[in-house]
Amino acid sequence: MNTEGADSRNSSASLRKALALLAVVSEQPGSAEGLSLGELTRVSGLNKSTLLRLAAPLLEESLLERDHETGRFRLGHGCLRLGQSYLDGLDVRTVANSELRTLMRSTASTCHLVVLSGQDVVYLDKVEDEATVRMASRVGATMPAYCTAVGKAMLAYSNEEVVSSVLAGDLLPLTDRTITDPDLLRAEFAAIRRRGYSIDDRENEPEVRCVAAPIFGNDDHVVAAVSVSSLSSRMTAKRVREVGPMAAETSLRISSKLGSRRATARLAELGLASA
Structure with a gap:
């Protein structure tokens, strides 16, 4: 069994899902205030455990932020940094x-x-x-x-x-x-x-x-x-x-x-x- 190929496909699938998660957060009405975990699962179609797993590296890179008090997710300042780098070029x-x-x-x-x-x-x-x-x-x-x-x-x-x-x-x-x-x-x-x-x-x-x-x-x-x-x-x-x-x-x-x-x-x- 080609485990290397399977790992590569799994990584690609996870990356696509993570990018789709970012798109969901950015495109939903009220995204400036953030979306709750329940709202994200409903809109994205992902279960909570998968969503939290995908969100973890996005939070680490500040592409997503999670409010400490409300637990709501919104885009992080890392998106602004990437966007500005793109615009500068x-x-x-x-x-x-x-x-x-x-x-x-x-x-x-x-x-x-x-x-x-x-x-x-x-x-x-x-x-x-x-x-x-x-x-x-x-x-x-x-x-x-x-x-x-x-x-x-x-x-x-x-x-x-x-x-x-x-x-x-x-x-x-x-x-x-x-x-x-x-x-x-x-x-x-x-x-x-x-x-x-x-x-x-x-x-x-x-x-x-x-x-x-x-x-x-x-x-x-x-x-x-x-x-x-x-x-x-x-x-x-x-x-x-x-x-x-x-x-x-x-x-x-x-x-x-x-x-x-x-x-x-x-x-x-x-x-x-x-x-």
């Missing part, structure tokens, strides 16, 4: 790249990852389908925030200090469709929040339409935006309504990978698996 460009490429293939259009810097946006990444029309944008370039889809997507979720600073600047018309009225831009920001994505309808370049959606970090503050750009002859009004939700879903997936709870919750509401 995240880079938005690295995290977003695979999702950006998937979006590019789905839309057959150029996709960008952009951050806000003062009153401008800065292009961090660009992926394009070389079989279609190529965009003139380049990584490292800057553009005014108020007249780009990415800029408007980020401003729609920025604090008032940031928004006021941008709207107080020189809102020059880059095309005959550029919105330069601060009140109209604020109304546009409200519309973006309602539909989940922004639109640049030839406001930055005369023959280009873009849609964009905001990306949120682990503190649920906007940190970047993702966009889809194409010539207006290809990105028709109908196509905008199709691509907009695709960009919004991509931004939610990237945000979820970055640790955004609002994005993960929104994906769940839409019935979509989180990243």
Whole structure:
């Protein structure tokens, strides 16, 4: 009999059960106050002796805590330590790249990852389908925030200090469709929040339409935006309504990978698996 193989399988099974136990504690309503031993056995389907055996190493590593007075279990500070180590290692460009490429293939259009810097946006990444029309944008370039889809997507979720600073600047018309009225831009920001994505309808370049959606970090503050750009002859009004939700879903997936709870919750509401 191969006892080594049996021990390995038993260890793997125990590890899976222990991880499932952590998930149960984190996902149950009222988990901040903790769950009693009886509640954990009921929800997890484990008997008390098995549950206590699995909990022992989790308690030792502070992944679980047990209140000395009530005996209730809750997540321990070790989870925070692991989570922070994960978040510290995240880079938005690295995290977003695979999702950006998937979006590019789905839309057959150029996709960008952009951050806000003062009153401008800065292009961090660009992926394009070389079989279609190529965009003139380049990584490292800057553009005014108020007249780009990415800029408007980020401003729609920025604090008032940031928004006021941008709207107080020189809102020059880059095309005959550029919105330069601060009140109209604020109304546009409200519309973006309602539909989940922004639109640049030839406001930055005369023959280009873009849609964009905001990306949120682990503190649920906007940190970047993702966009889809194409010539207006290809990105028709109908196509905008199709691509907009695709960009919004991509931004939610990237945000979820970055640790955004609002994005993960929104994906769940839409019935979509989180990243």
